[in-house]
Amino acid sequence: MMREEAPLPDEICPVTCPVCGENQNTLPGDFDPQAEPFGPVHCMVCGHAFEQAEYLRGLETRRRELDSLSGPQ
């Protein structure tokens, strides 16, 4: 039987780099944004190392963008 897993707050998706504005991140293989220690998550373009709060903020923004693209489900 299917059991719902603990809800992840967000899907993992690339977030916008605050430095260069690109949406290309390097993530660890088993990345969990809530895990401590965080990441590491880096910008693939400029090498910026995301902080956890920064990443989560970016994820929020990104999800809102994606939601507005795909419309309400």
Ligand SMILES: [Zn+2]
């Ligand atoms: Zn960057």
